[in-house]
Amino acid sequence: MNLLASLRYLLALHEHRHFGRAAQACHITQPALSNALRALEREFGTPIVQRGRAYAGLTPEGEQVLATARRMLHEHTLLQQELARRAGQLEGRLRLGVVPTAVPVAARFAARLRERHPGIRPELRSMASQDIESGLQQLGLDLGLGFMERVGPRAGGFATLAQYREHYYLVRRSAPGAPAGDALGPPLSWAEAAALPLALLTPDMHNRHIVDAAFARAGVAVQPALETDSTLALGLSLQAGDLCSVMPGALVAAVRAAGGLSAQPLVRPEVATPVGFITLRQAPPTPVLKAALALARDAAWHEELAHCSGALVV
Numbered sequence: 001m002n003l004l005a006s007l008r009y010l011l012a013l014h015e016h017r018h019f020g021r022a023a024q025a026c027h028i029t030q031p032a033l034s035n036a037l038r039a040l041e042r043e044f045g046t047p048i049v050q051r052g053r054a055y056a057g058l059t060p061e062g063e064q065v066l067a068t069a070r071r072m073l074h075e076h077t078l079l080q081q082e083l084a085r086r087a088g089q090l091e092g093r094l095r096l097g098v099v100p101t102a103v104p105v106a107a108r109f110a111a112r113l114r115e116r117h118p119g120i121r122p123e124l125r126s127m128a129s130q131d132i133e134s135g136l137q138q139l140g141l142d143l144g145l146g147f148m149e150r151v152g153p154r155a156g157g158f159a160t161l162a163q164y165r166e167h168y169y170l171v172r173r174s175a176p177g178a179p180a181g182d183a184l185g186p187p188l189s190w191a192e193a194a195a196l197p198l199a200l201l202t203p204d205m206h207n208r209h210i211v212d213a214a215f216a217r218a219g220v221a222v223q224p225a226l227e228t229d230s231t232l233a234l235g236l237s238l239q240a241g242d243l244c245s246v247m248p249g250a251l252v253a254a255v256r257a258a259g260g261l262s263a264q265p266l267v268r269p270e271v272a273t274p275v276g277f278i279t280l281r282q283a284p285p286t287p288v289l290k291a292a293l294a295l296a297r298d299a300a301w302h303e304e305l306a307h308c309s310g311a312l313v314v
Contacts, residue, residue: 003040003043004072004073004076005036006036006037006039006040006043007040007065007069007072007073008026008069008073009022009026009028009033009036009037010037010040010048010062010065010066010069011066011069011070011073011140012025012026012033013033013037013049013055014058014066015140017055017057018054018055019033019034019055037049040065044061044065046059046061047059047061047062048061048062048065049062050062070138070139070140071139073139074139074283077092077093077286078284078286080092081286081287081288082286082287084119084287085287089119090117090119090120090287090288090291091117091119091120091121091288092119092120092121092286092287092288093120093121093122093123093142093288094110094113094120094121094122094123094142094143094288094289094292095123095125095135095140095141095142095143096110096122096123096124096125096141096142096143096144096145096292097125097127097131097132097135097136097141097143097144097145097146098124098125098126098127098132098144098145098146099126099127099128099129099132099145099146099147099205099206099207099275100126100201100205100207100229100230100231101166101201101207101231101247101248101250101251102145102146102250102275103124103126103231103251103254104250104251104253104254105145105163105164105250105275105305105308106124106145107124108304108308109145109295109296109301110122110124112295112301112304113291113292113295116291116295117288117291120288120291120292125141126231128204128205128206128229129146129147129150129205129206132144132146132278133150133151133158133278136158136278136279136280136283137157137280139280139283142279142286142288142289142292143277143278143279143289143292143293144277144278144279145163145275145276145277145278146206146275146276146278147206147210147273147274147275148160148162148274148275148276148278149273149274150206151278157280157281157282158278158279158280158281159278159279159280159281160276160277160278160279161276161277161278161279161293161296161297162274162275162276163275163276163277163296163302163305164250164274164275164305164306164308165272165273165274165275166210166248166249166250166271166272166273166274166275167248167249167265167271167272168211168214168246168247168248168249168265168266168271169184169246169247169248169249169252169263169264169265169266170188170193170196170244170245170246170263170264170266171238171244171245171246171247171252171255171256171261171262171263172196172238172242172243172244172245172261172262173238173239173242173260173261173262174260174261174262175262184263184264184265185262185263185264186264187264187265187266187267188264188265188266188267189218189266189267189268190214190215190217190218190220190266190267190268190269191218191219191220191268193215193244193246193266194215194218194220194221194222196244197225197242197243197244198222198224198225198226198243198244198245198246199224199225199226199227199228199234199237199238199243199244199245200222200224200226200227200234200245200246201227201228201229201231201234202227202228202229203227204229205229207248210271210273211246214266214269214271217269218268218269225243226243231251231255234247234255235251235254235255235261238255238261239260239261246266247263248273249308250308253308277292277293277296279293
């Protein structure tokens, strides 16, 4: 039995919580995955997976094996990348969890990283803030890009690297005579925005917490006309109807690229939310992660961020 392969199958099963989807993610058949997990149980002499008509989770012993599997696979990746680096090659996967509103910045960052190091394979995952933090703690992610205010005061387990500040805009379909191109409309107060039919992210997203707090500071509350956990659905809803939305600058440029949308800076109150990269302090950084963090500190990258769709470098 290939122990490392079986441990990867166990991680996939825990992530997908379904035998068929886990097997598909591992590019093997479902019977092959099940057989490997049964062999793993024989190896350790204890049940690992709770089996029923469907996947029912791991046993307590399975949770212990899972925790060890994460550490072993992280050390294996670390060794592989370090040996490749010594041979003059920098290659490997970078698993990057990104809050949805920062995906345009993360995509740009991944492109710059690939330009510097063609052997690095960035894997971008759009995730809620709590899932990014959990993914880092469980060694399922190498790097996060999200809201620093979530981990700043309690960053004992996390390290952060500031990148930019999110500024917020009211976005809607362009009216006749609206500014063309990248030009912005006149500033609009949060209180004025609250009176409009709004499409917002769902309450479980941290961006929504920021937006609701800004409306509260303006002395108003909103009842959204539409809620979604998808920034793509948010942009499409503006194109399709008479809805408006509150978006950070990085996302504004992405949705306006399709045309037909205008944006106005939101004021009173002024809101600027720090966004940065997040790593787990206790995990030894792989060579690939070190390369990504070097780019994140690079002056040329920060100059690019300064001109990137309303983002203000910290």
